Amino acid sequence: MQHPTGSRDTKGDIHRAAVQLFSTQGYEKTSLREIAEQVGITKASLYYHYSSKQDLLRAIIGTFLDDISVVLSSVETIPWSPEAEQEALRAYVDVVVAHRSTGPTLLRDITAVLAAFGDDLDALIARSRRFQLWLAGPDPTAADRLRAAAAVETVGAAISTDVDLEATPAEVRAILLEAATAVLSHRGQPPPT
Template identity: 45%
Template sequence: MAIRDAAVKLFGSKGFEQTSLREVADAVGITKASLYYHYPSKLDLLLAIIDPIIDHMRSVVDDIDAVPHDAEGIRAVLRAYLRGMIRHRDAGALCIRDTVAILNAMADRYPDLKDSNQTLRVWLAGPGASPEAELRACAAMEVIGVALTSKEFVPAADDALVESTLLDAATCVLTACGTR
């Protein structure tokens, strides 16, 4: 965990390509050989940072068909998804700074991410969704995704504020509150 935490901090501030494994090892207080024992390459270390985000998304949609598609169920699913994004928001700066490195690292995992994302969007839009409902579902997912970058853009926002604000905003996007 300390290795990943140090890597997130260094990759986020300096960039993935610009950070050496020696710097990560030094930040943790271990030898480079010890770091290689845990992560055979810098890409493996990056995947160890990104994989939990993808795994979380998949876990949200695994049994989504069993959740009632009503206001309470929708809010529960959004909350579960959001809490995972908040849990991994330390990686947000890395995602912003090194989008290309992240996309390259995710190449093998991209189908998992895409399928989970689509499953969640379709479920949020609801049965027999109109194009408007589909767009609202996409927008709600984007709102929740802000949690990953919230430390970068709003460092003073604690987890509780991020959760309540983004959950309310995503719910409003889905239900068109405040319009018409």
């Protein structure tokens, strides 16, 4: 792929090839040689950009983890309100939609991801729990906390599926935001019997 300046975006090409191969073959079964061949560069050229396959995995998934961490942390300093909730949900959905191609890699080779990120994932899980608690609203009941977790998981469906939805990112974004909002709209109500 060419940059607007006319130069080649080799790092971007490497990322795209790695995501595609990791998603279809798995991290362990994909070699750096295969990635280099798909990009049309030598393995030595690939090593110029990434010192190892784990370094490449960290670069690909690290961007998602960094972006989602910013959103999860953003609610820690603002009080809950319906408007703030919608803004936080929109930001969360935007990150998930932007990184949809990374999803199958995250889920297919969770062992490799855990090895690459370890403690960073523990911190991310803790931030995610605080985000869910914030989404549950003021003085949440157990049902409200469960609804907030379900809303976050609803959005996560976009990253956990490799089904080609034949929808534009804007359509996926709108559907996920609608679904998460619908789950949260029952806040304060008793669970159905």
